[in-house]
Amino acid sequence: MTEPKDKLPASDAAPDVKLDAMLARALGKEVPNEEVVAVSSVEPVPPEQQRCGFVAIVGKPNVGKSTLLNALVGQKISITSRKAQTTRHRITGYRTVGPSQYVFVDTPGFQTRHSNALNRSLNKTVLGAVADVDLILFVVEAGHFNLADAKVLDLLPATIPVVLLANKFDLVHRRGELAPWLRSMQERHAFAEFVPMSAKNGRDVERLFGICEQYLPKQPWMHDPEELTDRSERFMASEMVREKLFRLTGDELPYTSTVIIDKFEQEGNLKRIAATIVVERDGHKGMVIGDKGEKLKRIGTEARQELEKIWDCKVFLELWVKVRSGWADNDARVRSFGYE
Numbered sequence: 001m002t003e004p005k006d007k008l009p010a011s012d013a014a015p016d017v018k019l020d021a022m023l024a025r026a027l028g029k030e031v032p033n034e035e036v037v038a039v040s041s042v043e044p045v046p047p048e049q050q051r052c053g054f055v056a057i058v059g060k061p062n063v064g065k066s067t068l069l070n071a072l073v074g075q076k077i078s079i080t081s082r083k084a085q086t087t088r089h090r091i092t093g094y095r096t097v098g099p100s101q102y103v104f105v106d107t108p109g110f111q112t113r114h115s116n117a118l119n120r121s122l123n124k125t126v127l128g129a130v131a132d133v134d135l136i137l138f139v140v141e142a143g144h145f146n147l148a149d150a151k152v153l154d155l156l157p158a159t160i161p162v163v164l165l166a167n168k169f170d171l172v173h174r175r176g177e178l179a180p181w182l183r184s185m186q187e188r189h190a191f192a193e194f195v196p197m198s199a200k201n202g203r204d205v206e207r208l209f210g211i212c213e214q215y216l217p218k219q220p221w222m223h224d225p226e227e228l229t230d231r232s233e234r235f236m237a238s239e240m241v242r243e244k245l246f247r248l249t250g251d252e253l254p255y256t257s258t259v260i261i262d263k264f265e266q267e268g269n270l271k272r273i274a275a276t277i278v279v280e281r282d283g284h285k286g287m288v289i290g291d292k293g294e295k296l297k298r299i300g301t302e303a304r305q306e307l308e309k310i311w312d313c314k315v316f317l318e319l320w321v322k323v324r325s326g327w328a329d330n331d332a333r334v335r336s337f338g339y340e
């Protein structure tokens, strides 16, 4: 991050011409001189040709930020689920494509509805994450924009270029109607680019690298190009259990449930992990355990199988469930569970 933040790499063209060009590119019409960057394996690049920068992924809950981060990094490093507010930590993933190294920062969906200690901590994480980056990917659902999106947009510093990433484009049936929506979005903020796409579509994700590249400062890479994340295996284990917990309990379980790793030991090619799922009420405990322990067993099995695949080793995973009422309202307890 050596370049000054007040310099947006925008073209010199008049705003309307630039907007039309962005719309044309966004909606898939031909735009001359556009380079498509192939995502391939890492080749050696001399330091003077390298680019490296921070890219924050922001947006309200459930718009697809974690799905996008995993697709960009090429491996699952952030958990996803249909339940809003699954992501609770700032997660950094890296990806080196050609001469450019992208350091991605995922953020929890900005919470505007409830004000408890957990949400205050989440919002602080979001603000910290966008303060010092080279580019912001502002994720919304294509064709939609509501108050929750507006509150996130309001937080973004005017000095950092913002890409409007209209995700879940696959769910838009009348694509022609997106042009007026994109125009109205440009009135809300001077976006550097519009990118309608689907985080679940590999080609779209590949194209996004090409669009982001020009915003990365020319400077040597900060990480080994083979590295994908700074998160520990312990953290991955707790996130994996949390993902399965939310996926398998559906909407009944409040998002305040959390997972703590009590033990993480390596024995040769085996990892022994013991974890506790912390819920707020006795009723929630029953939901997690399920009939004859069926649900808890499935959460454990699915988490174990996926961890074994990612780490390529055997995993022994033991799960417990505990009730700690009111933990999300208590600042000290929120900190003791690992939220800053």
Ligand SMILES: Nc1nc2c(ncn2[C@@H]2O[C@H](COP(=O)(O)OP(=O)(O)OP(=O)(O)O)[C@@H](O)[C@H]2O)c(=O)[nH]1
Pocket (backbone or CB within 6 Å): 059, 060, 061, 062, 063, 064, 065, 066, 067, 068, 079, 080, 081, 082, 083, 084, 085, 086, 087, 088, 107, 108, 109, 110, 167, 168, 169, 170, 171, 197, 198, 199, 200, 201
């Ligand atoms: N159809 C469609 N669904 C998507 C797309 N991207 C994400 N989703 C789904 O949207 C839901 C939410 O995705 P997440 O990646 O967990 O969203 P998030 O923004 O990280 O959510 P929080 O952690 O709550 O902030 C999941 O069910 C995803 O499978 C997309 O491009 N198309």
